[in-house]
Amino acid sequence: MLAIxxxxxxxxxTPILKGLTLSVGAGEVHAIMGPNGAxxxxxxxxxxxxxxxxxxxxxxxxxxxxxxxxxxxERAAAGLFLGFQYPVEIPGVxxxxxxxxxxxxxxxxxxxxxxSGAEFLKRVRAEAQALGLDxxxxxxxxxxxxxxxxxxxxEAFQMGILQPRFALLDETDSGLDIDALKxxxxxxxxxxxxxxGVLLITHYQRLLDHVRPxxxxxxxxxxxxxxxxPELALRLEAQGYGAIAA
Amino acid sequence: xxELPSRREEAWRWADLRLAERLRAxxxxxxxxxxxxxxxxxxxxxxxxxxxxxHAIESAGRxxxxxxxRSIAPHPLADIAAAEALAGLVVDVGEGxxxxxxxxxxxxxxxxxxxxxxxxxxxGARLTLVETIADAExxxxxxxxxxxxxxxxxxxxxILRIETVHGLASxxxxxxxxxxxxxxxxxxxxxxxxxxxxxHVRLEGEGAEAVVNGVLLASxxxxxxxxxxxxxxVPHTVSRQLWRLVAAGMGQASIAGGVAVARHAQKTDAAQSxxxxxxxxxxxxxxxxxxxxxxxxxxCAHGCAVGEIxxxxxxxxxxxxxxxxxxxxxxxxxxxxxxLHALADPELSQPLADRLAGxxxxxx
Numbered sequence: 001m002l003a004i005x006x007x008x009x010x011x012x013x014t015p016i017l018k019g020l021t022l023s024v025g026a027g028e029v030h031a032i033m034g035p036n037g038a039x040x041x042x043x044x045x046x047x048x049x050x051x052x053x054x055x056x057x058x059x060x061x062x063x064x065x066x067x068x069x070x071x072x073x074e075r076a077a078a079g080l081f082l083g084f085q086y087p088v089e090i091p092g093v094x095x096x097x098x099x100x101x102x103x104x105x106x107x108x109x110x111x112x113x114x115x116s117g118a119e120f121l122k123r124v125r126a127e128a129q130a131l132g133l134d135x136x137x138x139x140x141x142x143x144x145x146x147x148x149x150x151x152x153x154x155e156a157f158q159m160g161i162l163q164p165r166f167a168l169l170d171e172t173d174s175g176l177d178i179d180a181l182k183x184x185x186x187x188x189x190x191x192x193x194x195x196x197g198v199l200l201i202t203h204y205q206r207l208l209d210h211v212r213p214x215x216x217x218x219x220x221x222x223x224x225x226x227x228x229x230p231e232l233a234l235r236l237e238a239q240g241y242g243a244i245a246a
Numbered sequence: 247x248x249e250l251p252s253r254r255e256e257a258w259r260w261a262d263l264r265l266a267e268r269l270r271a272x273x274x275x276x277x278x279x280x281x282x283x284x285x286x287x288x289x290x291x292x293x294x295x296x297x298x299x300x301h302a303i304e305s306a307g308r309x310x311x312x313x314x315x316r317s318i319a320p321h322p323l324a325d326i327a328a329a330e331a332l333a334g335l336v337v338d339v340g341e342g343x344x345x346x347x348x349x350x351x352x353x354x355x356x357x358x359x360x361x362x363x364x365x366x367x368x369x370g371a372r373l374t375l376v377e378t379i380a381d382a383e384x385x386x387x388x389x390x391x392x393x394x395x396x397x398x399x400x401x402x403x404x405i406l407r408i409e410t411v412h413g414l415a416s417x418x419x420x421x422x423x424x425x426x427x428x429x430x431x432x433x434x435x436x437x438x439x440x441x442x443x444x445x446h447v448r449l450e451g452e453g454a455e456a457v458v459n460g461v462l463l464a465s466x467x468x469x470x471x472x473x474x475x476x477x478x479x480v481p482h483t484v485s486r487q488l489w490r491l492v493a494a495g496m497g498q499a500s501i502a503g504g505v506a507v508a509r510h511a512q513k514t515d516a517a518q519s520x521x522x523x524x525x526x527x528x529x530x531x532x533x534x535x536x537x538x539x540x541x542x543x544x545x546c547a548h549g550c551a552v553g554e555i556x557x558x559x560x561x562x563x564x565x566x567x568x569x570x571x572x573x574x575x576x577x578x579x580x581x582x583x584x585x586l587h588a589l590a591d592p593e594l595s596q597p598l599a600d601r602l603a604g605x606x607x608x609x610x
Contacts, residue, residue, distance in 0.1 A: 102563070141580075
C-alpha cells in the first residue's frame with residue numbers, strides 16, 4: 001500500500017531522514033518507535049507534503065502513485081490522512097464547516113458527488129457519539145479551546161468522517177489520559193480493515209497495548225534500525241532506546 | 247474653489263486623491279450608459295435610490311438638493327460635496343417609526359460627481375441604510391457626504407459597500423447620537439482603485455452606543471484609506487471598532503482609527519481592534535490607532551497587529567483535502583468575517599458575507 005524506499009529528507013538544510021525504507025501492506029498496522037530527534041515527525045510531515053520538508057532522495061509510492069510528486073490536498077484525496085501530534089487551532093473556521101468543505105473537496109478531486117448536508121450530519125452524529133464528542137463543541141472553531149485530549153479525539157473524529165485509506169498517526173497517544181487513550185485506540189481499531197493501512201508513530205508501548213501492531217520498527221538517526229513483531233515494542237519498553245542505538 | 251487636501255497633511259498621508267485633482271473641473275455627464283442596476287443591489291427588495299454620476303436616476307426618500315448640516319465642523323471633501331452636489335437624498339423618519347431598509351446606490355460614471363445625503367431619525371425611530379458605491383468603465387471621482395442625526399433611542403444600521411474598479415470614491419459620514427441612540431455600521435471596501443472613507447461619530451447623549459466595523463480588501467494597486475473618529479462627549483457612552491484589512495498585489499490598505507474622550511466623559515467604554523493581513527510582500531497595511539483621552543475613569547482597550555497567513559494553519563487545511571487557494575480563502579474569510587458580526591440581521595449579513603467570500607476567493 002505504502003512503499004518508502006531509501007528516503008532522505010532535510011529540514012532547513014539539516015538532513016533528518018537518511019535512507020529510510022519501509023513498506024506497509026493493505027490490512028496492516030505498523031508502529032514506528034524511536035527516541036526524540038530520530039525523525040519520526042519529520043517522516044509524517046514529509047509523507048503529508050508539508051512545505052519546508054525537503055525530500056533530497058528516495059521514493060514513496062502510495063497505492064501505485066508517486067506520493068512525493070503530489071500536492072498535500074491530492075495526497076489527502078488519494079486516501080492519506082495525517083493525524084497531527086499537535087493539532088492546529090484555527091480561529092474563525094467552524095470545525096464542521098471545515099470538515100464538510102474538506103470532504104467535498106476530496107470527493108470532487110476523486111470525481112465523486114458531493115455529500116448532502118443530511119448524509120454528512122448523519123456521519124457526524126455517529127462518529128461524535130463513538131468518540132464521546134459533544135456536537136456543540138464540534139461547531140466551534142477548529143481546535144479552539146479544546147483540551148489536549150479533545151484535540152486528539154478531534155483528529156480521530158476527522159479520520160472517521162473523511163474515511164481515508166491510510167492513516168498516518170503522529171503521536172496520537174501523547175497527552176491522553178487512560179480513558180481517552182482507550183477511546184482513540186478504539187477508533188483506530190474500528191478503522192482497521194483489509195483494504196486499509198495504519199502507521200502509528202509513538203514513543204511508548206502503551207498505545208500498542210490497545211492497538212496491536214503487525215510490525216514494529218525502530219527509527220534512530222533517520223533510518224529504520226530494527227524491525228520485528230509486537231514483541232519488539234515490549235523489549236524496547238524494558239531495555240530503552242539506549243540499547244538499540246548502541 | 248476649495249483646496250484639496252495634500253498628502254503632506256498627517257490626516258491625508260495615505261489618501262490617493264490624484265483623480266480628484268484631475269477630474270475636479272470635469273462634471274459627470276447626465277446621460278452615460280448605465281449598467282444593470284439590479285445586479286448592484288445588495289438586498290432585494292428594498293426601497294432604492296440611485297444616483298449615477300451625481301444625478302438622481304431613481305429615488306426613494308425625498309430626492310432633493312439637500313442643504314448640509316451647517317453645525318458640523320468643516321471638512322475639505324465633505325464641504326466640496328455640499329457646495330457642488332447636483333442631487334442627493336433626505337430621509338426623515340418620524341418619532342417611533344421604522345423607516346425600514348433603504349438602499350442608496352452611487353454609480354461613478356465619468357468625471358466628478360458629488361452628492362449629499364441627510365438622515366434625520368426622530369426619537370425611537372429606526373432605519374437601515376445600505377450605501378453602495380460602484381462604477382462603470384471609466385475614471386471618476388465620486389464624492390459623498392452623509393450627515394446623520396439620531397434622536398433619543400433612535401437606531402441606525404448603516405452598511406457601506408464600496409466595490410469600485412476604476413475611480414476614486416470618497417465618503418465622509420458624520421453621525422450624531424443623542425441619549426441612548428445606537429449606530430451599527432459595517433463597511434466592506436473591496437477595490438483595486440482609490441478610496442477614502444471617513445466615519446465621524448459624536449456620542450452626545452448618555453447611554454449612546456456606536457459600533458463601527460469594517461473590512462478592507464486592497465488588490466491591484468489600490469490605495470484604500472479609512473479614517474474613523476468616535477468622539478465620546480458625555481459620560482456613560484460605548485463604542486466598538488473592529489477593522490480587518492487585507493492587502494494583496496501592490497495594494498495598500500490603511501486605517502487611522504480614532505477614539506476621543508472628552509474631559510468630563512467619565513465611564514466611557516471604548517474598544518478598538520485593528521488587524522492587517524498581508525497576502526504578499528509587495529502589499530502594504532498601515533494601522534494607526536489614535537487615542538485622545540482626557541478623562542481618567544474610562545476603559546479604552548485597543549489592539550493592533552499585522553500578519554500573514556499562517557503556513558501551519560494552511561497546511562492543516564490542505565492535509566485534510568483543501569486545495570491551497572481554498573485553504574487560503576477559508577483562512578482569509580475567518581480573518582475578515584468577524585467585522586460583519588455587528589449586523590444582527592442575517593438578511594443583511596449573509597449577502598454581505600457572500601460578497602466578501604467572492605472577493606476573497608478572487609484574491610486567494
